Amino acid sequence: MRVLLHAGPAACRPLLDALRENPEHAAGVTFTGLFLPGLDDTDLAALTPTTRVETVFASPAVRESFAAGRHAFLPIHYSAVPEWLASRPADLAILHLPPAERGAFSCGLAADIADGVQRFAKRVAVLVDPAIPRTFGATALRVDDAELIAETDAPLPPYVPPRQDPVTTALGRRVASLIDDGDVLQIGLGKLPSAVLRELGDRRNLRLHTGMIVEEIAHLVEAGALAAPFLPDKPSVLTGIAVGGEKLHALLHDPAFAFHGVAVTHDARRIARLPRFTAINTAIEVDLFGNVNCETVNGRQVSGIGGAADFCRAARLSEGGRAIVALPAQAKSVSRIVPKLSTGTTSLGRADIDILITEHGTARLRHLSLDARAEAIMALAAPEHREMLAEAWRAVRASL
Template identity: 40%
Template sequence: MDPVDLARFIRAGDRVLCGQGCAEAVALTGRLAEVRRQVGPFELFVGPVFSDSFADAPAGGLRFASYGAMGRAARLARVGVLEVWPIHYGTLAAGFADGTIRADVVLLQLAAGPAGYGAALANDYTVAAARHARCVVAEVNRRAPWCHGAELDPAIRIDALIETDRDPVGLAPAAVGEAERAIARHVAALVPDGATLQIGIGAIPDAVLSELGGHRDLGIHSGLIGDRVVDLIEGGAVTNAVKAVDPGLTVSNTAFGTERLFRFIDRNPAVHLRPASHTHAPAVLAAQPRMTAINSAIEVDLSGQINAERADGAPVGGVGGLVDFTRGARASQGGRAIVALRSTDRSGAISRIVPRVAAVTVARSDVDTVVTEHGVAELAHLGPAARARALIAVAAPQHRDALARSLGEGAAA
């Protein structure tokens, strides 16, 4: 099937789901602007976007929805063609899985393997939605890794497919600066040997993983994994040996990285991509002793509320799995939920510890530990005044007096 034949399957008014991140079926998504001109307006539901497929989206008349404005999807939000849904990632996958959230056409990237086709690089809501969609169109990519746990449900009907031989969309490890390294050192000191890790995406999570090479018997149970996880496995820090759930296995919902990651997970029985009903399930997370969630955010206010969604008045992130993993880790025996962020923007002029956040992603009742390059604020069992003092202490020194004055407390000590 030539990709132009997508016009046979997509109708005006449809909701079309595209694979997220490295799981994007680029041979299909690259033709959607042309299809839009042929069939009329339809909605694209996307996750993080790492490709250039939608660079000319406004000119092509494409409109988007997502659970966040991540990667190059942030530009789509800035130009007004992306609507961000305030929804938990686990709820999103469940909604598509049972048909509560409509999906008319699903575009999947698949890999061929020893047990037939498998979802390549994401066992996510697109796979769940394919069970109910009117049409499923697949790109079978010879270079995409086949991963255990992501075997395609034989009940999913593939209406058409193309075969390609190209590198999947990649995501290189983020550049890490001195502030990120300082944050990572603080976070690494909070992670015990034998902890099971959930890790977010970006420079700070990458820096944290780089600091954990001296740890022992770490496990991975995460919404995503990247190249840095391979470093820890090959270096012996991650063994998954003491996990209570899925012992011996690295478990994730998605894989976002480079050729190094793709080749490592390809047909590797020690790595499983599982659906969000497993990776993000509160009961599963709570059952992992020392479950440790490590995520970044945009800003934290003096009550402990966390914003991971908006900056400078625009969507730049999303709710995602942050609340799922925060609550799951806190329910775990010996677990911890860590939110790590720079104390300021890159210029130092804008504090990321603020009197009040622009959007509440994590409620103050769920917050646990906040880390900046200036230290650690343990908030879980503190009252309002003590919380504010703890957060001011990890703010950038040049902003502490103004934060203290915002509380009416006078200059910070």
């Protein structure tokens, strides 16, 4: 049996608790869904020897099952998720949604798979939770189309904001310095989006078209930085999921925030029509060619390809658009600027990004030659690693 689960901010903790307490109910089940690193820490494939998971991420939390082959990782772009799910519909989807209104369920905190769920599953069960805000945008399904509706009143998990540090703060300021009034932004996952958003309170007429929003979007609302919506087709914020606490949830009752599935949020052709679309993402490491690794550490899978490539390519096609990647120059004294990425770890190709940022500076790569690009990237490394990188580049360059 295949079961599609609502995940991320829409994960139903009582359901997961019940599975952990009664793992025999998961025997022979293959769970699918968009289980996000840092948010979804339950190793479902470890519940029983015959339980399996298929998804597009492989986080450290599922290391044991991934190594054993029970957690199947699909290395695909996020934009390919709807096609993948529709190609083999689950026997049952379980959604975690707010109470229905006017005979239909909104997508709640996560439209990623809820929007279009009837293409992705043969039957749909809904766990109704009044703690989840009703949101605008796509409709998940009509009440009459649900196979089962049950109620849960467990409180949503408390939001724990990402811990900031001086390097992340510096990166946030460097990225924010490139954002102009009227830009359309995409933000990724992790500490960087929070740091960037905190620096944008003095901008005006900003919009977001993104896969996710975080708590710090409330700062932009309070500061008057967001553009007014032109409903129904031009909300202030178009997103797939919302990760935050009560402060963010209180904003989501406003139609200025529109939730849509992956087929909309990650559609590069649609996004490319937005002028001045600016994609902001982070990375694990970058090499001197400009190739980007977003998913492995020391050769071990810790995430997935995600949506960065979809957004970066859309930004390259957008009139006035930019694809920005920002990362700390080093981690625990190990350089995150490397001569060459290891085989199989390229998440973004060297032609996919325009601007690379570390705490040491900003490099505009779009029209640089091979050698000029390498020099610009080396200048972003921590000073103590630059000589090593220069020597390695000379050897790499001689082999080309």
